[in-house]
Amino acid sequence: MAHISEGSQNRFEELRNDIEQSLEEMIASRINSGEVVELAGRMLLAGGKRLRPIMMFLAYELAGGKNPDDLMPLAKAFEFLHTATLVHDDIYDEATHRRGVPTIHTEHGLAKAIIVGDWLFVQGYALGGRYNQEIVTIIGNYCSDIAVSEISQIEHINNLKTTPEDYLSIVRGKTAGPFSGGCHSAAIIAGASDEQKLALANFGMEIGIAYQLVDDLLDLKGDESIGKPRGSDVYEGKMTLPLIHSLTIHHGKNRERLAEIISNFNYDLFDELIQLLEKSDSFSYTEILIQNHFDRAMKYLDIFGDSEIKQHLLALSEYITKRKL
């Protein structure tokens, strides 16, 4: 994060602490309900980066919001819903760790993991349900879209014919929708104009797409010290953008070999896969796409005059789209 100003870093840290504290208080106030809250709390409070809620607070202020307390329940709602989807994803992705702690299904079995995820969903919806119809609809829509996209992603597992359009549609639903919905609803609570609401919704969508593209790159080129082994996506048959691009570019024998590697991936094939992806310039292409989405996101912010808070939002966007690359 060296290129992020100290002022922005401090602001993020401040917001993150506020969010953390509020989440902790909520779990503490429910801990008497027993094991479900204990397990849910452990996952919720295991040190997530809180990117969505931090972004929401910045968007709220940028849109003229003056009472961040009004936003806190909604910011928490997004974090609960996000954690709920992680708990459920980890079950069918058979992930053993999340946020540095063992996943719930690994330690406590399938039933409890499903129920803990459901409980986290309930808390999220109950927090979101405090707001008006416009916001409830946004939450309902983006959560529906997550489910629709997750199913679509499963349908595209190991499908070498997955197009960039299929990919983008899945990413919009699964990853970018929550960023967009978060910024959009924060703008509503701030009392923003329709133009501002739309700009922030679009901003969130673009940053969210960039976020997923970075994730795709990290899976192939990332630092393994962060815990996730490289190539996990390929191993799970997920058609990430670098793969889709490379399959489009290569022809003849290389295309055949690439298809073979993706279809029957194991970690011994990793270096060969990387070579083929390099040959088709698929990493550079993905980086260009990330930059494009980042630039488009920034453009949506043009309607807001320059300000310290806009600088913070820009810094957060840079952090999100340039993490660990």
Next chain:
Amino acid sequence: MAHISEGSQNRFEELRNDIEQSLEEMIASRINSGEVVELAGRMLLAGGKRLRPIMMFLAYELAGGKNPDDLMPLAKAFEFLHTATLVHDDIYDEATHRRGVPTIHTEHGLAKAIIVGDWLFVQGYALGGRYNQEIVTIIGNYCSDIAVSEISQIEHINNLKTTPEDYLSIVRGKTAGPFSGGCHSAAIIAGASDEQKLALANFGMEIGIAYQLVDDLLDLKGDESIGKPRGSDVYEGKMTLPLIHSLTIHHGKNRERLAEIISNFNYDLFDELIQLLEKSDSFSYTEILIQNHFDRAMKYLDIFGDSEIKQHLLALSEYITKRKL
């Protein structure tokens, strides 16, 4: 249902048709979202009895509600949430069929079953989120309680020391809460007085407990033609009320044998189990409890003057507590 008047039967059928049609329309309007809606719709529309929503409409009218259309989204919310819990329950109960159709995880795998359940939850919450804070809180609370109780039930699997209090606490959360929350929120929408709201919430809770006790009995004495093999609960290690009662009554060798049968149940032991339960009068005891909860439920309705709608609600309660016995 011979003892239910034709007038009541017609009213139930009418309400059931309205609910069914409204659910069908909702699924149809979303079917373009793909497989998740298709799978969710198939389960949602597989012919549930719609007991909760029917009860909600009757409670609404009893509390003076005049515009049943105001209630429909909430009644649907309860049915979506109910179906969501069934889809997730069936995964960890390893159920192969539900409402006469194969369960989603059996036909389409774990991932899709989890996601379809999540999608059903979202729809339920989004429908419920249209209402005011009082109702959102009721929904949030009863759904949290379901999760808390499901975990507690898992903790008590094969636990021969489960007390009637443990049992009741689980049943209140898992089964009776949705009935209570349904009647309670229907009363709120009807503009009922605090006294009426409380009476209907309590009424729903008592009927819900009776409902579960009937379920417990059906598992041991029910008609197998309805699809579920007898003894499933025992097989899954669920501590139902007849078992808990019998374990309390028996002493010495009979207690030992009963504990052995429950702990290592297989279907060859079924007849012996029934004999032991007969010996401790545990079926009669459970029937008395059902009657007690039914009577208490009726007493809560005393504050409402006699009317046709009250007769319908009474008839529905009779149907719920006397089905298939």
